[in-house]
Amino acid sequence: MRKTLLTALSLFPAFALASGYSLPNVNPRDLSLAGAAVAAQVDSGAALAMPAALARQSGWYVRIGSSALNLFDVWNDPTGAVPDDEIDLVFTPLPALSVSYGGKIAALGDRGWGVGLGFEPFGGGAVTWPDGWEGRYRILTVDQKVLRGGLSAGFEVLPMLRVGAGVVYYYTFEELSQNLCISCFAIAGAPDATAELAAQGGAITFDVSAELDVPGVPLRIAVDYKHEGKQTLEGDLKWSGVPSGVAALVPIARNQDVEHEVTVPSSLNVGIAYRVAKPLNLMFTYTFDRWEVYQEDLFVGSEPGAELAVERNYGNGHTFRAGAEYDASPTLQLRIGVHRDISGLDTDTYSPSLPDASSWAVTAGAGYRFGKGFSVDAGVFYAFMDEVTSTNNGSEPSLGSPLPTGSFRGTYEIAALIYGLSIGWTPGAK
Secondary structure (H helix, E strand, O other): OHHHHHHHHHHHHHHOOOOOOEOOOOOHHHHHOOOOHHHOOOOOOHHHHOHHHHHHOOEEEEEEEEEEEEEEEEEEOOOOOOOOEEOOOOOEEEEEEEEEEEEEEHHHOOEEEEEEEEEEEEEEEEEEOOOOOOOOOOOOEEEEEEEEEEEEEEEEEEOOEEEEEEEEEEEEEEEEEEEEOOHHHOOOOOOOEEEEEEEEEEEEEEEEEEEEEOOOOOEEEEEEEEOOEEEEEEEEEEEEOOOHHHHHHOHHHOOEEEEEEEEEOOEEEEEEEEEEEOOEEEEEEEEEEOHHHOOEEEEEEOOOOOEEEEEOOOOOEEEEEEEEEEEOOOOEEEEEEEEEEEOOOOHHHOOOOOOOOOEEEEEEEEEEEOOOOEEEEEEEEEEEEOOEEOOOEOOOOEOOEOOOOOEOOOEEEEEEEEEEEEEEEOOOOO
């Protein structure tokens, strides 16, 4: 029974989600600088990006905004047996909010301090493949949202040195669907069955940071570390269109509760900001993401023995970011950025549920300060990803062999567009 169950569970790799990539910081200022502003945080967004920078702020700062993600993915069949296919365009809103307050401690020589609270999307995926496409036994739809919230504080240890720390909470929602070939069980003319999985869960972890202003040089160096968050998502798996005989043969094809382990990896950001001249600030950041923790997706069903570890085999990720911010006037800032992201994906376990690849991205945006402490920021981020061809290709379901094997054949051409707008308010400012 155990061997039969594990064989039947081989359809579950399609539920290996888009956990192999994360979104850039969707705060429009950070977005327009390609995430390079780690050492140049200036508002309440520092609550999540760089807690140490909160010690440089004075008074209240509130920022609220929203971004959106459009994902593009074209699948090319190397056999030429069927036409190319592509995911439907999905509009995915990404709201964000941050609040901070800072001041000076006179008794400690006017040392700066600050606290901040933030909420933003961290990552996820929005994939909708057309009904009836060749890979429907691997995946149909993915809607995964990984959210991040944090409470943090910063303190000025020395006039040029600030440290910060915070509590970070990750919470994930996921909904997925795929097909099961019922006619392949020798039930002539039977339509495909459909599985729908919905689960959610969270985890708490921590963030530490520091930034240093180099004496005599308009240069700031910053380091931020966020520890991994291990989440256990709980939910249910529901099927439609499964004949009773198939459900008896394939335990996973029954309605049941499911748990899924999802780990947000540890990340390290090392950044510098160099003010070349009064109106121009240049920024560079290196990001290390410890994706080697993503070796498998673990699904545990409530049916006896319904457990499967799905091989993913990710390596660590590396991102190189650069940005420039120019003060065109006392009220207008212009921004541009570029990044190169190197993914740790393994083509032997590549899945159409996970539109991941190494990528280049170009960014642009602007900020404008109104009177009475109000400001508005806008940013756009476009990533064009390297073409990915799956390896270790297996077979698709057929009569007498109802379950797929290996990775799904094909070459993938992927791109992503993120754009956002936010409003900031500093109470009491002119």
